[in-house]
Amino acid sequence: KETVVSGIRPTGKLHLGNYFGAVTNFVKMQHEYNCYFFIADLHSLTTHPTPQDLHGHVKNVLVEYLACGLDPEATTIYIQSDVPEVTELYLYLNMNAYMGELERSTSFKDKVRSQPDNVNAGLLTYPSLMAADILIHKATKVPVGKDQEQHLEMTRTFGNRFNRLYNNEYFPEPFAFNYAANLVKVPGLDGKGKMGKSEGDANCIYLADSPEIIRKKVAKAVTDGGPTQDNQEKPESVQNLFELMKIVSTPDTVTHFDDLYNKQAIRYGDFKKQLAEDMIIFNSPIRERIEEISKDSVYLRQVARHGAMKARDSAHKTIKEVREIIGFKPF
Numbered sequence: 001k002e003t004v005v006s007g008i009r010p011t012g013k014l015h016l017g018n019y020f021g022a023v024t025n026f027v028k029m030q031h032e033y034n035c036y037f038f039i040a041d042l043h044s045l046t047t048h049p050t051p052q053d054l055h056g057h058v059k060n061v062l063v064e065y066l067a068c069g070l071d072p073e074a075t076t077i078y079i080q081s082d083v084p085e086v087t088e089l090y091l092y093l094n095m096n097a098y099m100g101e102l103e104r105s106t107s108f109k110d111k112v113r114s115q116p117d118n119v120n121a122g123l124l125t126y127p128s129l130m131a132a133d134i135l136i137h138k139a140t141k142v143p144v145g146k147d148q149e150q151h152l153e154m155t156r157t158f159g160n161r162f163n164r165l166y167n168n169e170y171f172p173e174p175f176a177f178n179y180a181a182n183l184v185k186v187p188g189l190d191g192k193g194k195m196g197k198s199e200g201d202a203n204c205i206y207l208a209d210s211p212e213i214i215r216k217k218v219a220k221a222v223t224d225g226g227p228t229q230d231n232q233e234k235p236e237s238v239q240n241l242f243e244l245m246k247i248v249s250t251p252d253t254v255t256h257f258d259d260l261y262n263k264q265a266i267r268y269g270d271f272k273k274q275l276a277e278d279m280i281i282f283n284s285p286i287r288e289r290i291e292e293i294s295k296d297s298v299y300l301r302q303v304a305r306h307g308a309m310k311a312r313d314s315a316h317k318t319i320k321e322v323r324e325i326i327g328f329k330p331f
């Protein structure tokens with residue numbers, strides 16, 4: 001069985017982008033592969049969360065993983081900071097990750113722009129930590145959204161460089177994965193880019209959002225202008241809402257509104273109402289499970305402890321071999 005690794009940063013609640021870019025694949029893959037799904041709490045330290053927020057958000061992701069259908073018996077679910085072998089491998093990989101390539105990474109450049117007062121070394125070396133997450137289990141498949149593609153490329157670079165340096169075909173090459181041939185980028189509600197926490201709460205539909213909140217957010221979504229000619233190309237904001245509809249609604253519903261659009265007969269009020277109701281139908285069962293599972297601290301503690309043990313077994317095996325390859329050997 002091939003090995004699979006993926007993680008999500010605990011920055012708050014999971015949204016539809018996280019779900020369709022990543023988690024829905026986790027749920028399917030857990031029965032087909034040897035899977036490790038974790039909560040990337042070390043990665044989230046780059047933005048200096050308070051201890052309370054950090055702890056709460058880690059619990060949130062754990063609860064939401066389970067609510068989405070991750071099965072702790074079928075797969076290994078763990079918290080990144082419970083596996084210190086990851087940080088050890090991170091240190092080794094940093095020794096041959098170069099300033100130039102780290103500075104050129106798109107995510108780093110974005111952060112320099114969005115948080116100019118906090119350009120820390122953790123941000124710069126974020127790709128080596130992510131490579132350590134993946135290589136520590138020698139994974140080959142990594143279910144992620146489109147925004148992580150470059151990080152996967154860097155992971156392959158670091159793994160291959162380690163192999164060359166020690167003349168040892170040790171790490172396999174991992175690739176980004178989605179069951180739907182292409183990697184996914186779920187758009188947000190603001191008429192522009194992707195759905196994402198840093199783009200603001202109003203831009204995101206969270207799995208835990210109540211029906212009222214979903215109706216409100218969708219009603220406020222941007223829809224620039226309407227068609228002025230038949231069969232006109234849609235403006236980005238409208239196109240984005242159609243993309244979201246494709247994800248949560250039936251193909252018939254999408255075709256129905258597409259036809260109306262092409263005939264210049266679409267009423268955005270009706271269109272948004274339908275979109276909101278279909279989102280509610282999609283997220284309601286998950287939301288209910290989130291509420292239930294979050295009450296069960298005993299179960300959550302047990303899942304985290306069990307996952308940490310399984311993840312450390314695998315990580316320890318790798319780190320022991322890596323130490324030998326590097327030349328750390330007992331006298």
Ligand code: TYM
Nearest residue numbers: 006007008009017018021022133144145184185186194195
């Ligand atoms: P993060 O926490 O930003 O996002 C978690 C996952 O959700 C996907 N995603 C999206 N997919 C499609 N459309 C969107 N709008 C959207 N928004 C988020 C992300 O692509 C990701 O798969 N660096 C990672 C976390 C990480 C990781 C790893 C992932 C750390 N180590 C090792 C895989 C393997 C991140 O910040 O994802």
